[in-house]
Every structure is written in C-alpha cells, then in structure tokens.
Amino acid sequence: MSDQESAVITPPAEPDTKAGPRRMTLNMGPQHPSTHGVLRLVLELDGETIISAQPDIGYLHTGIEKEFEAKFYQQAVTLTDRIDYLAPLSNNLCYCLAVERLLQIEIPPKAQWMRVMLTELTRLNSHLVWLGTHAIDIGAMSVFLYCFREREEILRIFEMFSGQRMMTSYFRIGGLALAPPRGWRERVKKFIDIFPSRIDEYEDLLTSNPIWMGRTQGIGYMSLADMLDLGVTGPMLRAAGLASDARKQEPYSSYDKFDFEVATQTDSDVFARYQVRVEEMRQSARIVKQAMEGMPEGPHTADAPKVVLPEREKMKTQMESLIYHFKIVTEGFRVPEGEVYQVIESPRGELGYYVVSDGTSKPYRVHIHGPSFGNLQGLPKMVEGLLISDVIASLGSMDFVLGDSDR
Amino acid sequence: MTLPEGLEPFALASSDRFGELTVEIAPEKLVEACRLLKYDLKFERLSTVTAVDRFPSQPRFEVVYHLQSIARKERLRLKCRLSGDQPEIDSATVVWRGANWFEREVFDLFGIRFRNHPDLRRIMMPEDWEGHPLRKDYPVTGPNV
Numbered sequence: 292m293s294d295q296e297s298a299v300i301t302p303p304a305e306p307d308t309k310a311g312p313r314r315m316t317l318n319m320g321p322q323h324p325s326t327h328g329v330l331r332l333v334l335e336l337d338g339e340t341i342i343s344a345q346p347d348i349g350y351l352h353t354g355i356e357k358e359f360e361a362k363f364y365q366q367a368v369t370l371t372d373r374i375d376y377l378a379p380l381s382n383n384l385c386y387c388l389a390v391e392r393l394l395q396i397e398i399p400p401k402a403q404w405m406r407v408m409l410t411e412l413t414r415l416n417s418h419l420v421w422l423g424t425h426a427i428d429i430g431a432m433s434v435f436l437y438c439f440r441e442r443e444e445i446l447r448i449f450e451m452f453s454g455q456r457m458m459t460s461y462f463r464i465g466g467l468a469l470a471p472p473r474g475w476r477e478r479v480k481k482f483i484d485i486f487p488s489r490i491d492e493y494e495d496l497l498t499s500n501p502i503w504m505g506r507t508q509g510i511g512y513m514s515l516a517d518m519l520d521l522g523v524t525g526p527m528l529r530a531a532g533l534a535s536d537a538r539k540q541e542p543y544s545s546y547d548k549f550d551f552e553v554a555t556q557t558d559s560d561v562f563a564r565y566q567v568r569v570e571e572m573r574q575s576a577r578i579v580k581q582a583m584e585g586m587p588e589g590p591h592t593a594d595a596p597k598v599v600l601p602e603r604e605k606m607k608t609q610m611e612s613l614i615y616h617f618k619i620v621t622e623g624f625r626v627p628e629g630e631v632y633q634v635i636e637s638p639r640g641e642l643g644y645y646v647v648s649d650g651t652s653k654p655y656r657v658h659i660h661g662p663s664f665g666n667l668q669g670l671p672k673m674v675e676g677l678l679i680s681d682v683i684a685s686l687g688s689m690d691f692v693l694g695d696s697d698r
Numbered sequence: 699m700t701l702p703e704g705l706e707p708f709a710l711a712s713s714d715r716f717g718e719l720t721v722e723i724a725p726e727k728l729v730e731a732c733r734l735l736k737y738d739l740k741f742e743r744l745s746t747v748t749a750v751d752r753f754p755s756q757p758r759f760e761v762v763y764h765l766q767s768i769a770r771k772e773r774l775r776l777k778c779r780l781s782g783d784q785p786e787i788d789s790a791t792v793v794w795r796g797a798n799w800f801e802r803e804v805f806d807l808f809g810i811r812f813r814n815h816p817d818l819r820r821i822m823m824p825e826d827w828e829g830h831p832l833r834k835d836y837p838v839t840g841p842n843v
Contacts, residue, residue, distance in 0.1 A: 348822075349820075349821055352822040354831055357831055393716070521796040522745075522800070535768055540771055541773075629716065630718075630720075630775075631716050632745075632773065632775065634773075643745060643746055645746070645748060645764070656751075658748040660745060660746035665799075667799075668796055668798065668799045
C-alpha cells in the first residue's frame with residue numbers, strides 16, 4: 292500500500308504518537324465485500340501486518356430470540372429460516388427436534404430420512420456458496436459460476452418440496468409440512484448422479500492450482516487447543532484434526548443408519564479447511580444417495596393430532612380434524628414444562644437450540660447458539676501476524692453467516 | 699446420566715430430564731466448579747452461555763452454561779440463580795476464553811454483570827441503547843411504542 296493511500300484511510304482522531312509512522316488503524320467493513328455481510332473489523336496494522344484485529348458484530352441483530360416468545364411453537368418455525376440464510380433447513384430441523392423432544396413425540400422414519408436428505412442438500416448448498424465466494428475473494432472468478440450452477444439445481448429441488456427456494460419452513464413440529472412431491476426421486480437422482488463429477492471439476496480448478504495453494508497453504512493457522520477454548524466448531528475443528536461431528540457423536544434424526552465418514556485434516560490452515568469442506572460435499576452426496584435409495588414408506592407426519600395440522604381433505608369430511616385444525620391455529624398446542632438443548636451439525640458447525648417451556652403454547656425462552664458466533668470469536672487469534680490479503684483468505688475459510696451470529 | 703464425580707459438593711440440586719443433566723450451583727462457587735469440570739472432569743468445551751428471566755418470581759435470573767466433554771461424549775448444563783436487583787456473577791473467562799462473547803451477549807440482552815470480565819461491553823445492541831431487550835418486562839414491540 293502506498294503512502295498516499297494510507298494517508299486517506301487513517302482516521303484523524305487521536306493518532307498514536309508512540310507508534311512508528313507505519314502504524315495505523317484500518318476499518319474493514321461493515322460494507323466490505325469479503326466480509327460476506329455486515330462484519331466490521333478494526334485492524335491495528337504495522338505496515339501491512341496485522342497487530343490485532345477486533346471484530347465488531349451486531350449489525351444484523353434482529354431480536355429473533357425475543358420474537359420467539361411472542362409466537363406459538365408452530366409459528367416460530369418460520370423465524371428459524373431467517374437466522375442462517377444459507378442453511379434454513381438445518382435451523383428448521385434443530386428447532387423442531389428440540390420441541391419434539393419436549394413433546395416426546397415419535398417421528399415416522401420417512402420424515403426422518405427426508406429430513407436427513409434435505410439437510411444434507413442444505414449442506415451442499417451452503418458449501419457451494421462458500422466455495423464460490425471464497426474463491427472469488429482470493430481471485431478465482433470462474434469457480435463461482437460453476438458452484439452456482441449446481442446450487443441453482445439444489446434451490447429448485449427445495450422449491451419443488453416446499454414452494455420456496457430459501458425460506459423453506461419445510462420441517463414442522465411432528466414431521467414435514469407437505470407430503471414429498473411427485474417425481475422428487477427422479478429429480479434428486481438426476482442431481483446426485485452428476486454431482487460427484489462436478490466436485491471433481493471444482494477440484495481441477497483449485498486443488499493443485501499454484502496460486503490457490505500459495506494463497507491458502509500455511510495461512511490462518513490456529514491450534515486445536517485455542518479453537519476448543521474459544522468455542523470454534525465445525526469444519527474448522529475438523530481441519531485441525533479433531534473428528535468432532537454431532538452427526539456421529541450425538542446422532543439425531545436417524546443419522547446413525549447412514550454410512551459416511553467424518554472428513555478431517557491436520558494442518559489447520561485455510562487449505563486444510565478447503566479440503567475438509569470439499570470432502571464433506573462428497574460425503575453429503577453419499578448420504579443423499581443413501582437416503583434417496585432407501586427412503587422408507589409410510590406417513591410423513593407423526594400420529595399426534597393435537598400437534599400436527601390435519602390434511603386438508605380430512606378437514607372437509609371429519610369433524611375432529613376440523614376441530615383440531617381450529618384449535619392448533621387459534622390457540623396453538625401446549626408443550627409440557629421443561630427445557631432441552633438440542634445440538635445438530637449445521638454446515639458451519641455446532642448449532643444448538645435451547646428451548647425452555649413453561650407449559651403454555653408459546654416458548655418461554657429460546658436461545659440459539661449459532662456456530663458463526665463462536666467461530667468469529669476465534670478470528671483475532673487466527674489473523675494476528677498475517678498480512679491484510681491473508682485476512683481475506685482467513686475470513687473466507689471461516690464460512691460465517693452474520694445472521695447466524697447476530698440473530 | 700449421573701452427576702460427574704467430584705461435583706457433588708457444588709451441586710445444590712441436580713436433575714436428569716430428556717437425557718440431559720442439569721446441575722444447579724451457588725453463583726459464588728461457579729468459577730471453582732468450572733475449573734474442576736474443565737481440568738479434572740474433561741469438559742473441554744463451553745458450548746454456550748445464556749440466561750432465562752423468571753420475572754416476576756424470585757430469584758429472577760437463571761444463568762445457564764452448556765458444557766460439552768468430547769472425551770466423555772457428554773453434555774452438562776450448569777445453572778446459577780441470581781436475584782433481580784443488580785444481578786452479578788463471576789466471569790467464566792478465566793476458565794474458557796470463549797466465554798468472553800457469550801457473557802457479553804448475556805450482559806447486553808439481560809443486564810447481568812460479569813465480575814472480572816476483560817471486556818464487558820454491549821455486543822448486539824448499539825452502545826447507547828437503553829434497557830435490556832430479553833428481559834421479560836421489556837416489551838416485544840420495543841420501547842416507546
């Protein structure tokens with residue numbers, strides 16, 4: 292950076308006279324394109340080297356946790372979509388699982404498998420956006436176009452199931468919102484048959500690309516001990532050598548019936564995180580394939596008429612269904628007193644919903660532990676001593692969503 | 699699930715519901731209990747810190763800590779009850795550095811102060827915001843509506 296440029300961005304207030312002339316404070320964001328949303332970083336620099344980085348979050352705080360307390364349990368599903376816009380179905384799932392545990396209702400196998408299939412497609416969707424934007428940040432423009440080609444097909448599959456591309460709300464308390472649409476199997480099969488070869492294409496563009504390797508290898512190192520201490524989870528932890536994955540360790544929604552590997556690496560740098568996520572895409576594709584081929588038959592909602600909305604057809608012919616429908620819509624359903632902390636593996640790491648019920652039809656308190664929140668806390672440690680351009684690569688390797696951290 | 703060994707002297711009460719263990723701890727013993735849990739009982743990770751406002755009943759606040767032990771494949775919930783006027787508790791940042799932001803969030807949204815916290819500022823709301831939005835006596839529609 293030339294002297295002239297640095298003169299423009301140095302804030303005029305209180306220059307630190309003790310520091311050398313190369314020292315300055317640089318504001319990165321909240322509108323910087325590589326911060327993927329509204330993250331503000333206050334960087335303390337010596338020349339181009341980072342002395343310290345201070346993340347400033349909260350720009351996307353929308354009070355979602357407060358809003359939960361004013362909604363019926365079944366209405367609040369729509370709020371969960373809006374927390375992490377790249378993984379709405381993971382948030383749907385985690386919330387529904389938490390409330391279902393409080394209600395102690397059993398979800399039929401078909402709904403469970405469908406949930407697994409769609410959350411894995413969500414993981415693919417999220418990782419594809421991550422890979423495309425991460426590559427763009429580092430300068431590889433074309434990868435983005437390849438990734439969004441496949442992402443488009445995943446969004447079309449979501450639209451087929453739920454009528455929505457992003458704010459799906461497809462998982463409801465007690466099962467699925469709608470019966471799976473006719474022809475879903477062919478659609479998913481067509482996608483998943485071709486997808487592994489598409490991952491090969493991305494890898495051809497990046498994995499042994501000297502520029503990509505130069506920009507990512509050995510950059511953004513963070514030790515496993517620091518990560519555990521600071522609350523970092525997900526692919527970042529796995530890239531540091533710890534095979535921590537809630538799908539294996541605390542299986543939910545019948546993940547224990549699926550055959551897949553937990554991807555790990557040991558270098559704990561930007562490149563290792565890239566390798567972990569690419570391998571995760573391959574594993575997710577395996578899970579989707581297994582779910583699609585072995586999809587059990589049966590109902591898609593639990594047998595719990597007080598919780599699950601009845602079918603439209605039955606409401607016209609059966610008095611009881613009409614009554615239950617009226618009751619659920621007008622006054623909700625009561626959830627027994629208690630509290631649960633449900634954890635799932637979202638594309639970004641450990642996603643937790645802490646739901647406290649006081650026995651009424653609205654949650655008393657819902658706390659969402661978004662993985663991006665813990666991951667961002669590790670950022671200052673990760674970028675200390677790096678150059679500004681490496682901060683861009685490190686940010687990309689964290690794959691955070693600000694809606695998820697600010698809520 | 700049973701109470702981890704050595705935690706008995708700290709536990710005021712404990713319950714096991716929905717397969718989750720909850721242990722209630724006196725607020726002044728929190729840091730001591732956390733040290734024991736992290737270093738002797740292998741609860742390496744602090745998953746999240748949050749609070750529940752039981753307004754208008756007393757003691758008003760529950761500060762809730764969710765811990766995870768990767769080695770033991772267990773989770774544990776710690777709970778400390780605090781009274782409503784000037785709620786204060788020791789910070790867990792001396793045990794897990796990651797408690798920093800979690801506690802800032804609780805401070806911001808509930809107004810619970812954490813003693814010995816290195817950087818107790820608001821994190822979600824603007825710095826000049828008045829009130830603590832997740833308290834039960836704070837209207838859902840926001841102030842002055």
